[in-house]
Amino acid sequence: MFRFVRVQVLYPCQGRCSWCATHRRNPLFLRLHERGIAGAIYDFYVDVISRLRPKEVFVSGGEPLLYPEIAELLQRIARHTPQINLFTSYQFSATTRQGIAVDRLPLDRIVFCHTPIYFDPRRWPELTGDVFSFDEYVDNIRFFARLPARKRFKFIINHDDFVDEVRLFQQLVTPDRSFQLGLKVINDQGDGLMRRSMERTRDLVNERVAMLDALVRSASWGSVGRKAGSLDQMAPLLHHGDPSRCVFAHSPVELRFALDRKARRGRPVLRYRYCPYFPPSFGHRFHVGRDDPAKLERNYFRGPFRRHCADCRFLRYHAHDLGSRSRTSLADLPSPSGPARPPAAPGGAR
Numbered sequence: 001m002f003r004f005v006r007v008q009v010l011y012p013c014q015g016r017c018s019w020c021a022t023h024r025r026n027p028l029f030l031r032l033h034e035r036g037i038a039g040a041i042y043d044f045y046v047d048v049i050s051r052l053r054p055k056e057v058f059v060s061g062g063e064p065l066l067y068p069e070i071a072e073l074l075q076r077i078a079r080h081t082p083q084i085n086l087f088t089s090y091q092f093s094a095t096t097r098q099g100i101a102v103d104r105l106p107l108d109r110i111v112f113c114h115t116p117i118y119f120d121p122r123r124w125p126e127l128t129g130d131v132f133s134f135d136e137y138v139d140n141i142r143f144f145a146r147l148p149a150r151k152r153f154k155f156i157i158n159h160d161d162f163v164d165e166v167r168l169f170q171q172l173v174t175p176d177r178s179f180q181l182g183l184k185v186i187n188d189q190g191d192g193l194m195r196r197s198m199e200r201t202r203d204l205v206n207e208r209v210a211m212l213d214a215l216v217r218s219a220s221w222g223s224v225g226r227k228a229g230s231l232d233q234m235a236p237l238l239h240h241g242d243p244s245r246c247v248f249a250h251s252p253v254e255l256r257f258a259l260d261r262k263a264r265r266g267r268p269v270l271r272y273r274y275c276p277y278f279p280p281s282f283g284h285r286f287h288v289g290r291d292d293p294a295k296l297e298r299n300y301f302r303g304p305f306r307r308h309c310a311d312c313r314f315l316r317y318h319a320h321d322l323g324s325r326s327r328t329s330l331a332d333l334p335s336p337s338g339p340a341r342p343p344a345a346p347g348g349a350r
């Protein structure tokens with residue numbers, strides 16, 4: 001039913017980026033691995049993916065590449081989906097890199113994905129704490145560039161220096177046809193910490209979203225493809241500001257999992273959501289091993305998630321105040337009796 005499923009590998013990232021809240025959970029991630037809880041969560045992911053058979057699976061972290069059993073986990077996932085988008089920070093030493101079992105990864109299914117948060121060596125120390133140098137980072141990118149797998153780099157369009165960043169990337173990495181350029185509105189990690197930056201860059205984003213291809217051409221990203229991704233899909237929402245016409249609210253596009261706060265007590269508890277732009281505080285809870293997996297699909301149609309569209313982070317870029325128009329539209333959002341009827345679940349699981 002969902003075209004995309006996102007899962008989180010709970011293995012510590014060695015970077016310490018200032019914008020990222022995830023590395024603060026490293027001790028918890030380690031504990032969950034030591035107690036076998038992470039393993040139970042990975043088994044659950046594979047079960048869900050084998051049932052839903054999504055077009056693409058997104059694997060984030062932590063740092064998935066550093067999980068010692070990542071090759072086995074990805075092989076299991078690869079049996080049920082044609083494409084695995086694996087997110088990496090490219091922040092590890094050359095010695096650590098040698099320990100990654102790249103030869104056992106299902107490379108024909110993998111797209112290595114990364115969002116450079118300012119591809120700029122001058123800002124690197126301040127943004128990352130310089131745990132690994134900019135040169136080490138670029139060296140890792142070049143290493144993975146040579147692997148027979150696809151790579152996608154998502155640059156952030158609300159940066160003033162977006163064009164310069166893309167140009168520098170081309171100079172240092174010389175991407176070939178195995179690369180794709182993706183575009184993203186903002187680095188929206190970190191519990192909504194970017195709210196001020198969203199408001200500040202609203203005009204720039206609206207201007208740029210209307211000319212994405214031209215923007216990429218101006219950065220001379222010529223021979224390599226641009227991925228027409230979620231930003232293209234979401235662009236109309238910026239103009240009409242009507243959540244009832246949002247692709248994520250209207251039909252089941254995506255199911256995404258992340259660790260829930262309750263996991264701090266050493267329990268396999270996840271949070272799941274149906275779009276990337278919900279306020280960080282919102283998500284349905286799922287207790288692995290206790291809850292019925294059918295509720296993952298059921299709640300898309302019957303759960304209350306659309307009520308939270310009023311706090312949509314993407315709509316912070318909407319050119320006009322949402323005001324009463326949005327509230328009216330929210331009442332019209334699809335429900336089980338509305339326009340979005342549940343399709344038959346894969347394998348008759350409903």
Ligand code: SF4
Pocket residue numbers: 243246247248249275276277278279306308309311312313314315
């Ligand atoms: S929160 Fe925003 S992006 Fe998500 S379903 Fe609602 S309107 Fe769409």
